[in-house]
Each structure stands twice: as structure tokens, then as C-alpha cells.
Amino acid sequence: MSVGSTLLKLQELDLSLERDRKALAEMPEIAELAKKRRAYQKLKADATKLYAQRKDLETYLKELDDQEMDANDDIRIAQRNVDSSDYRSVQQLELELSDLAKKLERIAFDRKDYEAKLAELKKKEDYLAEYTAKFEASVIADTKRAREKAGSLKDAIDASEHQRASLLNTLDAGTRSSYEAAAKRFRGLGVERLEGNVPTVCRMTLQASSLDALKHAGDVAECPYCHRILILSEDGEE
Numbered sequence: 001m002s003v004g005s006t007l008l009k010l011q012e013l014d015l016s017l018e019r020d021r022k023a024l025a026e027m028p029e030i031a032e033l034a035k036k037r038r039a040y041q042k043l044k045a046d047a048t049k050l051y052a053q054r055k056d057l058e059t060y061l062k063e064l065d066d067q068e069m070d071a072n073d074d075i076r077i078a079q080r081n082v083d084s085s086d087y088r089s090v091q092q093l094e095l096e097l098s099d100l101a102k103k104l105e106r107i108a109f110d111r112k113d114y115e116a117k118l119a120e121l122k123k124k125e126d127y128l129a130e131y132t133a134k135f136e137a138s139v140i141a142d143t144k145r146a147r148e149k150a151g152s153l154k155d156a157i158d159a160s161e162h163q164r165a166s167l168l169n170t171l172d173a174g175t176r177s178s179y180e181a182a183a184k185r186f187r188g189l190g191v192e193r194l195e196g197n198v199p200t201v202c203r204m205t206l207q208a209s210s211l212d213a214l215k216h217a218g219d220v221a222e223c224p225y226c227h228r229i230l231i232l233s234e235d236g237e238e
């Protein structure tokens with residue numbers, strides 16, 4: 001490859017390297033995934049909240065069971081202790097039984113309420129669990145896709161870097177450093193070539209006389225207008 005075409009190929013490689021590195025650093029999939037992970041944390045927090053609410057309701061229901069057992073025990077004790085020959089004792093028993101019946105009624109009422117809430121909560125938990133599972137699957141799939149995309153970008157970068165190094169190796173130290181300097185100065189576009197008598201980047205038409213002078217100097221010169229490296233001929237000798 002001639003020095004001219006090596007320099008042009010180097011520039012092409014450097015531009016695509018810059019593009020790929022930028023694409024890798026700014027992959028929108030990564031920001032999207034971070035957002036999804038935050039949403040996932042929120043789902044997990046919601047599940048914890050529902051779980052705590054369910055545990056509370058289950059505790060209340062258990063307490064109602066205990067209260068019901070106590071009330072039934074009290075009924076048995078009151079009935080056992082009554083002296084049926086004593087009018088006041090019978091009257092006392094009736095009062096006690098009526099109080100206990102009211103207590104049982106309230107327990108039954110509360111239980112119905114708690115059970116309805118519990119059923120509602122379980123429905124929410126099931127829905128959330130199903131949604132979370134689907135969400136998890138989509139995060140896993142997105143992560144896989146993002147990794148694959150990053151992997152192929154990294155492969156492309158590695159290949160370009162490899163090719164770049166071997167191209168640089170074919171250049172002498174002076175050409176190498178003037179390429180690096182021009183690439184830096186002109187933000188990656190330090191090399192141009194001639195199209196007729198017009199350089200491809202600055203597009204300033206060269207006079208026939210200055211073109212002749214440049215061509216006498218060799219295949220690679222400096223553009224008299226923009227001072228980029230100007231490739232006059234890509235044929236050159238091997």
C-alpha cells in the first residue's frame with residue numbers, strides 16, 4: 001500500500017474508531033436498563049409493603065380467633081358457675097351471656113372485614129408478582145441484548161485498533177507523527193486527497209502552477225490552503 005492510501009485508510013479507521021467508542025460509551029440501552037432497574041427496585045419495595053400489610057391482617061385475624069376462644073370459654077365458665085335456683089344469679093348469667101354474644105358478634109363482623117381486606121390484598125400481591133416476573137424477564141432480555149451490542153462494538157474497536165497498529169507500523173516515524181499531529185489539529189480530518197485539482201476537505205481549487213510544484217515534491221504534500229496532509233497520488237510504489 002502506498003503511503004497516501006495508508007494515510008487515508010488510517011484516517012477512515014480513526015473516524016470509525018471514534019464513532020464506535022462514542023457509541024459504546026453512550027449506549028442508550030445502558031441508561032434504559034438503569035431506569036428499569038430502579039423501577040424494579042420500586043416493584044420490590046411495593047411487594048414488601050403488601051407483604052407487611054398481609055402479615056398485619058393475618059395477625060389481627062389470629063387475635064380475633066383468640067378473642068373468640070376466650071369468649072366461648074367465658075360462656076362455658078359462666079354457665080357452669082350459675083346457681084339455677086338463685087334468681088339473681090340467673091339474671092347475672094343472662095347479662096353476661098348477652099355481653100359475650102355482643103362480643104362474638106363484633107368479632108364476626110371484624111373478621112369479615114379483615115378477611116375481605118385480606119382477599120383484596122392477596123389479589124394485589126398475585127398481580128404484582130406476575131407483573132414483576134414479566135418485568136424481570138424483560139430486564140434479563142434487555143441486559144442480554146445490551147451485552148451483545150456492547151460486545152460487537154468492542155470487537156469492532158479491537159479489530160480497528162489492531163489494523164491501525166499494523167498500518168502505523170508501515171509508516172516512517174516522521175510521517176506517523178505528522179499524521180498524528182494533523183489528526184489532532186483537524187479533529188480527525190487531517191488528511192485530504194485531490195479530486196481533479198480540488199482537495200476533498202477544504203475544497204479550495206489549486207492553481208495549475210502550485211499543483212505542479214506540489215507534484216514535483218512527491219505523492220504526499222501539505223495543502224497550501226488548509227495545511228492538511230494532501231495526498232496527490234495513492235498509487236505510489238509498494
Ligand SMILES: [Zn+2]
Nearest residue numbers: 199202223226
Ligand atoms: Zn486543504
